[in-house]
Amino acid sequence: MEWWFEFETASDKEEPFSFVYVGDAQNDIKEHWSRVIRNAYSDLPEADFIIHAGDLINHGDADEQWGEWFHAGGWINGMVPSIVAAGNHEYSKIVQGAPRGLSQYWQPQFAFPENGPAEFKENVYYTDYQGMRIVTLDTNLRGTELDKQITWLDGVLANNPNKWTVLTFHHPIFATSPGRDNKEVRDKLMPLVEKYSVDLVLQGHDHNYARGMVTNVSEGTNAMSEKSDTVFVVSVSGPKMYDFTTKNWDDNGAEVKKSTKNTQLYQLVRVNGNKLSYEARTATGELFDGFEINKTPSGEKQIKETKPANQ
Numbered sequence: 001m002e003w004w005f006e007f008e009t010a011s012d013k014e015e016p017f018s019f020v021y022v023g024d025a026q027n028d029i030k031e032h033w034s035r036v037i038r039n040a041y042s043d044l045p046e047a048d049f050i051i052h053a054g055d056l057i058n059h060g061d062a063d064e065q066w067g068e069w070f071h072a073g074g075w076i077n078g079m080v081p082s083i084v085a086a087g088n089h090e091y092s093k094i095v096q097g098a099p100r101g102l103s104q105y106w107q108p109q110f111a112f113p114e115n116g117p118a119e120f121k122e123n124v125y126y127t128d129y130q131g132m133r134i135v136t137l138d139t140n141l142r143g144t145e146l147d148k149q150i151t152w153l154d155g156v157l158a159n160n161p162n163k164w165t166v167l168t169f170h171h172p173i174f175a176t177s178p179g180r181d182n183k184e185v186r187d188k189l190m191p192l193v194e195k196y197s198v199d200l201v202l203q204g205h206d207h208n209y210a211r212g213m214v215t216n217v218s219e220g221t222n223a224m225s226e227k228s229d230t231v232f233v234v235s236v237s238g239p240k241m242y243d244f245t246t247k248n249w250d251d252n253g254a255e256v257k258k259s260t261k262n263t264q265l266y267q268l269v270r271v272n273g274n275k276l277s278y279e280a281r282t283a284t285g286e287l288f289d290g291f292e293i294n295k296t297p298s299g300e301k302q303i304k305e306t307k308p309a310n311q
């Protein structure tokens with residue numbers, strides 16, 4: 001049987017576009033995740049790409065799990081490109097005398113831009129799409145390996161001609177599961193998030209949902225800034241669920257505007273000129289969360305809640 005796929009390349013100009021963003025798929029992918037990606041595509045068939053914020057599968061070395069992931073996405077993956085951040089589960093558990101590293105399936109399966117730091121080719125990269133720069137980082141890498149990404153990111157954001165900026169990586173700046181805290185990621189990334197007024201930070205790893213901002217500022221918090229216009233999201237698309245807490249947000253001067261647990265979700269983002277609109281929907285398509293960002297000609301942002309009032 002032959003399969004033919006039609007796809008559209010990006011415009012070299014600023015034009016309206018849209019994309020899907022999902023958190024961890026990871027487990028029981030055919031059983032429980034396939035419906036999520038199908039519903040996302042049904043709601044937004046014109047989506048130009050899909051952002052996956054890591055943990056696509058549970059075992060990076062498991063060929064059959066990658067098989068499930070590609071099967072679940074099916075022909076959608078043939079038509080809509082993926083932008084993928086490496087999660088901890090994309091890292092190999094098989095050591096075989098070599099250092100533990102990114103899954104051997106990563107590079108053969110995906111073709112990402114080779115514009116990142118040389119040693120992190122295709123797991124750290126950026127994509128420019130019709131007025132938006134999407135930067136993908138690998139937050140599994142810490143210490144000097146994270147420092148190298150930060151230095152690179154500073155340059156990539158300093159020379160960014162796009163109106164919109166999105167960061168995606170796996171480990172959230174503000175954790176949402178009890179006992180979790182990615183302090184090094186937060187300490188190193190937040191200065192750049194604020195310096196460049198990043199619009200969206202799209203993350204995974206904590207297997208629940210939170211969307212919020214740095215709002216500050218009460219005495220005694222470790223808040224890093226008195227003002228921030230960046231929206232941070234943690235989401236989950238697969239069936240594995242963790243308990244939820246706002247503690248790590250509260251402790252660091254950030255505020256959760258909308259959250260839930262035990263709910264598979266997908267997100268739809270539409271961009272048209274100075275306006276970005278965001279929706280989070282449950283696996284069955286119900287609208288769960290929403291907001292809009294409007295940019296004034298001077299570059300100021302106005303953020304409007306559009307989430308359903310009855311939740």
Ligand SMILES: [Fe+2]
Pocket residue numbers: 055087088089170204205206
């Ligand atoms: Fe994870």
Ligand SMILES: [Fe+2]
Pocket residue numbers: 024026055087089205206207
């Ligand atoms: Fe995960």
